Amino acid sequence: MISEEEYDRITQALVIRLRQHEETVNKDSKQQHSSIFHTFHFLSSTIENNFFPLGSELPGIRQKELIRWFIDQQNEKKKYSSQEQVKLDIKKLRAIIEVKIQNNHRS
Secondary structure, eight states, X not given: OXXXXXXXXXXXXXXXXXXXXXXXXXXXXXXHHOOOOOOOOOOOBOTTOEEOOTTSOOXXXXXXXXXXXXXXXXXXXXXXXXXXXXXXXXXXXXXXXXXXXXXXXXX
């Protein structure tokens, strides 16, 4: 079970990372192609489990990369004292990502 507060905190962190990824990709794409991309809306997925900003042609970020980033961030903050805590956070992250994907497919 995950609290609403923790759900919101994790979701906010994932959104920040996705926005950072989008900015990096946009910067690289503009330098190479001078293209204009659509606004970032939120998460969607492809069969390969990449995340893409909806309504754009930006390359996505793989779920495992997003999860690894989050775990690394928490590890830097010394949040984990055991492998079980890491595994629990990975389960939570996967569940949150799945909810976001399902919500986007309904929209």
